[in-house]
Amino acid sequence: MSFEKVDPLEDPRAMRALAHPIRLRIRDLLDDEGPLTATEVSDRIGESPANCSFHLRTLAKYGFIEEAEGGKGRNRPWQIRHGWMRVEPENLAGDARRAALAMGQALRGALVRRIEAWARRSRDLPEPWRGVGFEMQIDTDLSAEELKQIGEQISEVLRPLTSKRELAPDSRRITIAVQGFPHVSDDD
Known part of the structure; x- marks a missing residue:
């Protein structure tokens, strides 16, 4: 969940569409490599071009990817739609909540x-690139308000990285993942 001011995703069909393992692989591939056709996706993930085309169209239907410039028909390239996605399973019920939890x-x-x-x-x-990646974890005591503020501060730090900007020649695709959550047990 981000703290960006975007409408939360609530459509269970869209959430189930993204939760599909092949679609997740396609989304990650497009994010890593940029615009690709169904045939190029097929070559990289080992699925048929027809199957990849179906999954690409499904991802596009729900706004997770879009057509890229150039090409038509089978030679149509697809690209990821960048931006923030917000899902609030705690505010959903029934099928939408189940879909949000499965997608998460x-x-x-x-x-x-x-x-x-x-x-x-x-x-x-x-x-x-060797030795520059990092993992960090702290366990501490915070109030709900303090945890919310930390999430907002992290969102502010990361926001500029998601906009169009000039990249250094040695840039690579990077994943920055941050979680902050209260400890819970299965009994809670």
Whole structure:
């Protein structure tokens, strides 16, 4: 969840669409590599072009990706739509809440897989990328208001990184993931 002023995603169909494992792989691929056609996506993830085309159209239907410039028909490239997405499962009920929880679980799973891949291969990265990634965790005591303020401050720090800006020649795709949550048990 971000603290950006965007309308929360509440459509269970959209949330289920994004939670699909192939669509998550496609979304991550488009985010990493930029505009790709269904055939190019197919080559990279090992699914048929027809299946990839179906999943691309589904992601576009719900606004997660869009057509890129150039190409038509089968040669039509697709690109990720950047921006903030806000989901508030605590404010949803029924099917929408179940879909939000499933989508969140799928997105967290994809993030963990990305973190694990980095941890396994970080030694193989070229300089200067070796040793610059980080993981951090603290456990502390905060009030609900303090936790909210920290989330807003982190959002302010990250916001400029999501806008169009001139990139350094040695730029790479980077994931910055931050969570802040109260400890709960399964009994709560």
